[in-house]
Amino acid sequence: MVRAVAAAVQDEGLWEVLASVADPEIPVISIVDLGIVRAVQANRVVITPTYTGCPATQVIERDIRDALDAAGYRHVRIETALSPAWTTDWITAEGRAKLHAYGIAPPMPAGQRAPACPQCGSPQTEEISRFGSTPCKSLWRCRDCAEPFDLFKCH
Amino acid sequence: MASLPPIDLPSNATDAGAFDAPAADTDAPLFEFLLRLGDDSLILGQRLSEWCGHAPSVEVDLSLANIALDLIGQATFFLDYAGEVEGKGRDGDALAFHRDVLDFRNCWLVEQPNGDFAQTMARQLLFSTWQKRLFQHLVQCADARIAAIAEKAVKEVSYHQELAAEWVIRLGDGTEESRRRMQDGLDWMGRFVPELFEMDDLASFLAERGLAPELAAFRADYDAQVGAILAEATLTMPAAQRPILGGRRGHHSEHLGHLLCTMQFLPRTYPDATW
Numbered sequence: 001m002v003r004a005v006a007a008a009v010q011d012e013g014l015w016e017v018l019a020s021v022a023d024p025e026i027p028v029i030s031i032v033d034l035g036i037v038r039a040v041q042a043n044r045v046v047i048t049p050t051y052t053g054c055p056a057t058q059v060i061e062r063d064i065r066d067a068l069d070a071a072g073y074r075h076v077r078i079e080t081a082l083s084p085a086w087t088t089d090w091i092t093a094e095g096r097a098k099l100h101a102y103g104i105a106p107p108m109p110a111g112q113r114a115p116a117c118p119q120c121g122s123p124q125t126e127e128i129s130r131f132g133s134t135p136c137k138s139l140w141r142c143r144d145c146a147e148p149f150d151l152f153k154c155h
Numbered sequence: 156m157a158s159l160p161p162i163d164l165p166s167n168a169t170d171a172g173a174f175d176a177p178a179a180d181t182d183a184p185l186f187e188f189l190l191r192l193g194d195d196s197l198i199l200g201q202r203l204s205e206w207c208g209h210a211p212s213v214e215v216d217l218s219l220a221n222i223a224l225d226l227i228g229q230a231t232f233f234l235d236y237a238g239e240v241e242g243k244g245r246d247g248d249a250l251a252f253h254r255d256v257l258d259f260r261n262c263w264l265v266e267q268p269n270g271d272f273a274q275t276m277a278r279q280l281l282f283s284t285w286q287k288r289l290f291q292h293l294v295q296c297a298d299a300r301i302a303a304i305a306e307k308a309v310k311e312v313s314y315h316q317e318l319a320a321e322w323v324i325r326l327g328d329g330t331e332e333s334r335r336r337m338q339d340g341l342d343w344m345g346r347f348v349p350e351l352f353e354m355d356d357l358a359s360f361l362a363e364r365g366l367a368p369e370l371a372a373f374r375a376d377y378d379a380q381v382g383a384i385l386a387e388a389t390l391t392m393p394a395a396q397r398p399i400l401g402g403r404r405g406h407h408s409e410h411l412g413h414l415l416c417t418m419q420f421l422p423r424t425y426p427d428a429t430w
Contacts, residue, residue, distance in 0.1 A: 049228075049307075051224075051225060051228065051311060052225050052228030052229050052231075052232065052304075052307055052308050052311055053200075053223075053224035053225045053226065053227050053228025053229070053231075053311075054224070054228070055224065081303075082232070082300075082303035082304060082306070082307045083299075083302070083303035083306050083307070084306070085303075085306045085307040085310065086307075128214060129214035129215075129217065129218060130218065130314065130317070130318060131214070131217050131218035131221040131222075131314075131318070132217065133217065135221050135224060135225065135311075139214065139217075155310060
């Protein structure tokens, strides 16, 4: 019983450490917000990549290791699981709000055709390119305020 | 001329020439299969990365670099797994950078030069349409790890296929020059399509065990899908020619060696180099 409680407390501590690890490409959201932390146990952290070739994946693993070391968790394994495949549905509500505040339109709900402009809120937007500055984003433009912006693609 | 005595030819050598003996190595079929999957992705990823900084517009530049990244990501998963299956201590990097040209198992299509932008898009449409079908099947693969990689990658490949289809339509149904170039690109790349559906001994072995689909079985579906896009683009698929086979058994066009020179130069010259 005492051991179980201790393990649970440690899990919580681990989650806190992970919540402090920022996504290297979009530093306003954490890897927990992004939904790539799949499981946390006393001695292991399981993460899943966003995109197969996302170069941030290796950086994320290193950043997790640094954060764990700094917090005194020196015996935690970091594992990668591919299945089930990550989807933008796993981004938390808080993560979506942070993306929007940062100027990136969060992934659209199914059925919506165009995102609202994160600058001025106008629904009059158009896609410039399906592929943006990182694998997870596409490039859009607002027809009202004329500003370009990134959309976090549904995936 | 005297009539020659009948000769017993291996069934899969007739199309391809004397060098194509049936795949003898069935001791490690899974390893060979993973090389086929990984090398297709790796070589096309390397080819597409040649466009970086040279594409017609910055948006296209980003698109091609992103597709290249996805493909190299797939290659990393397949080749790392291949190294583990082989059990000789090689990882994905060792397989990518320290194998010679005859040890590569990619198809001829992916090693073809970029040509102009239209030729690159022709190759992408023909390959991504096929790869998407393949990965959709591999989600059910009897090997759980291959299934997981396919499940992950298939969503990305759908994007690749859509992008290529949009460009093929835009260029084909565009100006006189863009249409001519798009048709030329297809005419060049079309001859490498039959190899994608080749069922050699290894492919049959894998299909019997639920590791790979019967490639030939989705040829009709593939032709219909590509055909619909070409019709919209006012283009025609080139007439069937004598198929060029052999990539799956290590026989390649001259282009692959040149590609490997560029890709492998640094890790071979400085074997311990790290980022």
